[in-house]
Amino acid sequence: MNIQTDFSLKNYNTFGIEAKAMQFTSVQNTEELIEVLQLNKDIFVLGGGSNMLLTQNINKLVVHINIKGISIFKENEDFVWVKANAGENWHEFVLWCIDHNYGGIENLSLIPGNVGTTPIQNIGAYGVEIKDMFSSCEAVNVTERTIKTFKKEDCNFGYRESVFKNELKNQYIITSVVFKLTKINHKTNSSYGAIEAELAQNNITSPTIKDISNAVIAIRKSKLPDPKVLGNSGSFFKNPIIPIELYKKTLLQYPEMPHYVVSETEVKVPAGWLIEQAGFKGKRFGDAGIHEKQALVLVNYGNATGEEIVTVSRNIQKAILDKYGISIDAEVNII
Ligand code: EPU
Numbered sequence: 001m002n003i004q005t006d007f008s009l010k011n012y013n014t015f016g017i018e019a020k021a022m023q024f025t026s027v028q029n030t031e032e033l034i035e036v037l038q039l040n041k042d043i044f045v046l047g048g049g050s051n052m053l054l055t056q057n058i059n060k061l062v063v064h065i066n067i068k069g070i071s072i073f074k075e076n077e078d079f080v081w082v083k084a085n086a087g088e089n090w091h092e093f094v095l096w097c098i099d100h101n102y103g104g105i106e107n108l109s110l111i112p113g114n115v116g117t118t119p120i121q122n123i124g125a126y127g128v129e130i131k132d133m134f135s136s137c138e139a140v141n142v143t144e145r146t147i148k149t150f151k152k153e154d155c156n157f158g159y160r161e162s163v164f165k166n167e168l169k170n171q172y173i174i175t176s177v178v179f180k181l182t183k184i185n186h187k188t189n190s191s192y193g194a195i196e197a198e199l200a201q202n203n204i205t206s207p208t209i210k211d212i213s214n215a216v217i218a219i220r221k222s223k224l225p226d227p228k229v230l231g232n233s234g235s236f237f238k239n240p241i242i243p244i245e246l247y248k249k250t251l252l253q254y255p256e257m258p259h260y261v262v263s264e265t266e267v268k269v270p271a272g273w274l275i276e277q278a279g280f281k282g283k284r285f286g287d288a289g290i291h292e293k294q295a296l297v298l299v300n301y302g303n304a305t306g307e308e309i310v311t312v313s314r315n316i317q318k319a320i321l322d323k324y325g326i327s328i329d330a331e332v333n334i335i
Pocket of ligand 1: 124125126127224233234235236237238239258270271272273274276281293294295296331
């Protein structure tokens with residue numbers, strides 16, 4: 001086990017925040033991970049670093065999950081169950097599936113991060129969530145150091161939610177995920193307005209999974225900043241789900257407010273719209289800012305500290321609460 005000390009995490013978080021790990025090690029397989037857990041009680045688990053905001057140094061052993069490998073778990077005529085290890089880059093895995101003509105996750109193209117963290121917040125985009133194709137995952141229990149398989153029904157998936165963020169928070173480290181994908185008769189999902197428009201622009205009427213992926217890539221590139229160019233963590237906030245009474249009340253004052261019906265009693269409101277209307281879109285405060293093309297994304301223009309970005313996020317939350325009476329919660333983990 002190679003342990004480095006006073007290790008910069010700047011290249012290990014997509015916000016590009018400078019913070020130090022007291023100790024740092026990278027594990028390549030489950031056995032190495034279990035060995036680390038046997039020797040160290042207090043660790044910090046690092047995946048792709050795409051959903052966290054570092055506001056301080058980490059005075060622990062940071063364990064980078066770098067377990068690679070993609071394999072066929074099982075298959076029949078119609079479906080394939082593909083197992084991807086936790087350290088695989090998510091987007092490269094999506095492209096691998098498309099190259100093999102395995103359908104289901106193409107709408108989730110170009111999402112930053114690694115495979116192992118996708119179930120934790122049930123990543124989603126353009127009408128699809130990871131839970132739709134998730135079959136199972138393997139995870140190591142941090143204290144018992146045993147391996148457990150979680151089936152879909154064990155995971156309590158919800159909008160950007162799962163058991164791994166709630167009841168079992170910090171108790172398991174996901175080492176691999178199995179996805180059930182189609183081999184034939186792909187059920188492409190182009191219902192999202194922006195995808196429809198992108199396909200129409202390219203005169204595509206019966207899209208392949210590759211066409212959908214290309215459309216999603218084009219849309220994301222036009223709206224969302226590339227973390228390699230401008231530090232960010234995707235959507236910083238979750239879209240708030242509010243009671244229908246509050247929605248109706250707010251609508252009287254803001255009749256143009258967009259919404260999606262979630263249930264008979266609740267609607268989801270796009271936080272990006274609320275933030276834009278509150279005047280924050282494109283604003284910059286030192287090196288911390290709100291992206292000019294998508295107000296839900298906070299960005300680091302270079303040397304912002306995590307605290308500076310958190311301050312901007314709190315000011316946004318307060319302004320939205322004051323203006324609309326709606327609370328918006330961070331989607332990103334603030335460390
Ligand atoms: N909107 C604005 N101003 C903005 C941004 C959005 O008015 O600056 C409005 C749009 O006009 C539209 C609505 O808000 O009416 C929704 O916007 P968009 O389609 O861009 O999606 P979103 O709700 O802002 C969510 C996800 C994204 C995902 C997109 C596409 C969350 C927290 N975010 O964003 O996920 O890519 O839908 O499906 O649910 C991520 O989680 O990191 C992420 C990027």
